[in-house]
Amino acid sequence: MISLGSLANYIISSALYYCQGSPLLMLLFQVTCVAIEFLYSILSKFNFWTSPKAGIDQYVLDYKKMNNTLAEERFAIVTGANSGIGLETSKALALAGFHVIMACRNKKLAAEAISKLELETGLKTFEFIQLDLASFKSIDVFIDQYKKSYSKLHLLVNNAGLAFCPYSKTKDGIEMQFGTNHLGHFKLTNGLLDLIKASGRARIVVVSSLANYVGTFDKSLILEESRYNRIISYGISKLCNIMFANELARRLNGTGIAVNSLHPGSVNTNATKYLPDSLHGVIDVIKSLLLIGPIAGSLTSVKVALDPKLEGVTGKFFMNQEEATPLGEALDEQKCKDLWEFSEELIKKHST
Template sequence: MVGLGSLTNTFLNNALYYCDGNPILMPLFQVTAVSSEMTYSMLSKINIGSSPQSRFDKYVLDYKKAYSQISDSKKIAIVTGANSGIGTITTKALGLAGFHVIMACRSKEQTEDAISKLKLETDLDCFEFMELDLASFASINTFIKNFKKSYDKLHLLVNNAGVMMCPYAKTKDGLEMQFGTNHVGHFILTNGLVDTLKASAPARVVVLSSVAHYGGSYDKEIITDEKLYNKVKNYGTSKLANIMFANELSRRLSGTGVTVNSLHPGSINTNLSRHIDPSASSVFTPVFNVMKDTLLLSPLAGTLTSVMVALSPELEGVTGKYFAHEGEANVLSEALDEAKCKDLWNFTEELIKKHSTK
């Protein structure tokens, strides 16, 4: 049973915020940085402006109008984690826009089921499964090799997959699961495909981060020390690393015709109760359920920023930016620190070298 005094003290010093569909007690000083998320979600709920479906359709149509006359050849896209949620809806948008989409996922069965549904919804045969486990260096390198055997072009890479706020676990190569999958896995994948992206320019890399990056910090001890593991803090750190990686990659690819941008997709309406401490469940669940229905986006609405950054002709040539709510947004200052971004890059290469020998 949770004491009233404890609850009161908790809420006096913190504020409840939904991060990617999960309730988090966030320190009050951080809330101002993310409060626009709630405002946007509520406006979307009461249909201020055009509907999510109409905006989805417009992004697809605008892309087709702008690029359909440029080349007769099929454009190639890769979407990681494409067999569920935001990944599947993003894949659908790309297919409708004229891409052949490689759905890079772990589960063949789940992905083939998603492909069947996409074919029924779109009447298109442009979706293809390729196995990829971002928690395995070997799997990532095999994916890169297999992709390059089949394709010599890549016009769009959407780094969508990730794990969130899981109990402590390690990747197959011994890295903390969230950092290893969300950042390191995509780091290896993207760098392994950079030459193909350059050869296909103009090309785009889209990196999904999260508003949760505000709760992270670039701290090597947090990343490497199991004793310091906190599933929320470490998740935020992995999402901060996504932005720092995107910003550094955009600088390294300057002038190549390959743009790199990161984004917060939107807090999606999911089953929240599994993340609530059982001892507090009876107290908080009714509140969570009310806030969930009011503040969280539908999967379609939550996908719009991903679709915009991937397809919008207005973003041609735009690079090194962070987007949220279908517009450019602010980030934690660490993500803009060029020295720290370079250090993260070097640190990531060191981790890969160290763990590749295990």
Template sequence: MYSLGYIANYLISSTLYYCDGNPYLMKVFLATYLLIEFVYTLLIKIDVLTSPRTKLDQYISEYKEVNTTSTEEKFAIVTGANSGIGLETSKDLALAGFHVIMACRNKASAEDIISKLELETGLKSFEFMQLDLASFKSIDSFVDQYKKSHSKLHLLVNNAGIALCPYGKTKDGIEMQFGTNHLGHFKLTNGLLDLIKASERARIVVISALAGYSGTFDKSLILDESKYNNVFNYAVSKMCNIMFANELARRLAGTGITVNSLHPGAVNTNIFKNYPEGLAGMMEVLKSLLLINLIEGSLTSIKVALDPKLEGVTGKFFMHEEEAAQPSEALDEKKCKELWDFSEELIKKHST
């Protein structure tokens, strides 16, 4: 029997087939996606599907069953773990047996969350480490510190993100949405790669967004402030997340490490806080009515991170807990390599 996620993704993928590459038809694609997402969310909200908590518990117990014989402590890093999808993901990874390093920029908020998680789960598996993805210095110091105290990394969840913000720059002078969502994670992942390679069957999970399908990797959109559009530049950064995951998957082929990207769904979190002035109250009400909650919104991340059936599956994109078709640009190997080279050049040029 096909799951509802499979059917939703089939409809989304079929629409993508006809619209891909045409900027006007991509608007039709996004509208169709929103309609399908709305129906899917509605079915979750009226309890037509298996309860999300039951599904999460299933993923956790299936993972534990396969890993019963392993006595080795497993380490996971989750970026942006003090809020939203990252918070729920951290909790579920700890329940699956991981020691979770919560890589957050706000120490007070992360420590408060850790106390609550310890109380809720009865586990002492959470550890805060300071990380600001909008600062090369902070990323370097995170990597150095992690390497001093750990020799392995079994799971990296590149989750942190910002969206729709007014034009801004990272500490190193790079457009903020690209700099945080893509470049910071690019630098972090590469810095940790030798430890990931030292860990058996390690996984890298990149949280992108379906919005990325309407983005494109074009250097001028990242370098030229006059071309900045807060919505489109979010899509650009999320397209880069998918392209980075695909390129890294190719570079790591044969190592046993898998790299996949995903769309978590339309989730009620703090991410969309840049509302037009005066609409904040109404937006909060709409969010709680129309968007899925944190448990529902973490299902795809947890499945991609843990599911034993995904062993060896790499370079794929997931949503609604199922694999989905990718836009042609993300599958263009030459463009993905171009993004990789551009990212390296930017880091070199902007490092002091």
């Protein structure tokens, strides 16, 4: 039987096929996407098929069944693990048997999150290492610290992100949403790649967004403050997440490392905290009525991280736990290569 997620993805990819190329039709497509997303969220709340918790339990069980013969300890890093989708993803990964490094910028919030997870799971396999993705220095320190303790990394979940903030810059002078969501993870992933390669079968999971459909890889929109728009810039950063994942998947082809990206759904988390205060009343109503909870919001991340059926699947984009079609630019190999080179140049130029 076709799942609700497959149906929603089919409608979105068909509409995208006909609308790409026309700015007016793309606007219509974006509105349609939001409507389908909210409808999907509402319908999925009725748990017609299975509850989100049962879904997570199934992924954990399937993973354990396939990997119960593995003698070595397996390591996972989850960025932005102290709240929302990252917190629930960390919990599922620990239940699946991973030692989970929670890469968070705020020590106190991370400690609170670990206490909560330890209490809920009875496990002591959570560890905090500080990471601020808006600082190249912090990323370097994190990589050094991780490498001093561990020689392997089996799973990297690039989950952290901020959305819709007013214009600001990272510590290294790069627009904040692109700098944190894409460039910080680009630098982190590349810095950890030798350990990931040393781990044999490994996965890299990149949490993008439906907002990739409002993005475009346009350097001037990234570099020029006067062209900043908080929604478009978030979309650009999330499109770049997918472009990076796809290019990395190509570069790692044949190594046994899978790289996939995903949209987690519209999830009731702290993600809207940078929107203007005047909008918070309306946003809170929308969040409680129309958005799914963080456990449901972690299902696609957990599936892409653990599902044995996805063994060997790489360079794909997922939504609603099913494969989906991202914006055409994410499938354009030359553009993905251009983004890679642009990212390397920016890091070089802005490193002191």
